[in-house]
């Protein structure tokens with residue numbers, strides 16, 4: 692994306708954001724509450740209109756391309772709150788997403804192989820899952836579309852530590868399979884552990900964009916809060 696900005700009315704939630712995600716890269720987007728992470732992800736997915744700048748994908752400007760067409764081109768969003776169909780089973784949620792899937796390696800069987808925690812739950816109503824199981828189902832559902840870019844909002848928000856461990860085990864599987872992922876994570880340690888690169892937003896702008904191997908936790912914390920902590 693290049694010079695991307697998004698607004699909520701008068702509020703300039705995302706300002707002049709430029710970065711590219713390379714194929715096979717896992718990028719963690721971090722920042723304090725209200726930094727603009729969700730708005731940025733939704734703008735990339737086509738769920739929120741940009742106010743300026745552009746999102747390009749595969750060399751094409753996505754201006755005016757609706758969200759469903761972005762899914763067809765390979766951009767899948769796992770939204771905040773997961774948004775599963777509560778009255779459908781896990782398997783039905785996955786199959787609905789797979790109905791108009793792009794060709795690719797992911798189908799019901801390969802997704803259940805990758806996320807074995809879901810196999811015994813496939814007949815359970817989504818509304819009856821725990822938070823961690825719902826997040827795993829939401830990520831699995833996005834995979835069913837065979838995305839080339841997976842956007843995951845608030846990976847661990849509201850989950851127990853054990854559930855977060857399980858979801859991150861699934862993400863590690865994806866990373867090892869060279870999936871391209873842009874995820875939003877509040878938990879710095881988790882973000883730094885799973886991502887190849889970390890981007891920190893502060894009040895809508897990028898204040899840090901580095902490979903995780905080349906950044907210290909202190910540098911990330913300073914960028915996150917916008918100032919260095921007194922020692």
Ligand SMILES: Nc1ncnc2c1ncn2[C@@H]1O[C@H](COP(=O)(O)OP(=O)(O)OP(=O)(O)O)[C@@H](O)[C@H]1O
Pocket residue numbers: 699700702704722723724725726727728729730731
């Ligand atoms: N629908 C909306 N209407 C008005 N303002 C909004 C709306 N959604 C978000 N905002 C505002 O836009 C700014 C950025 O919000 P956003 O949700 O993108 O941040 P975030 O970094 O994802 O934060 P959080 O971790 O709290 O979700 C915040 O000031 C927020 O209050």
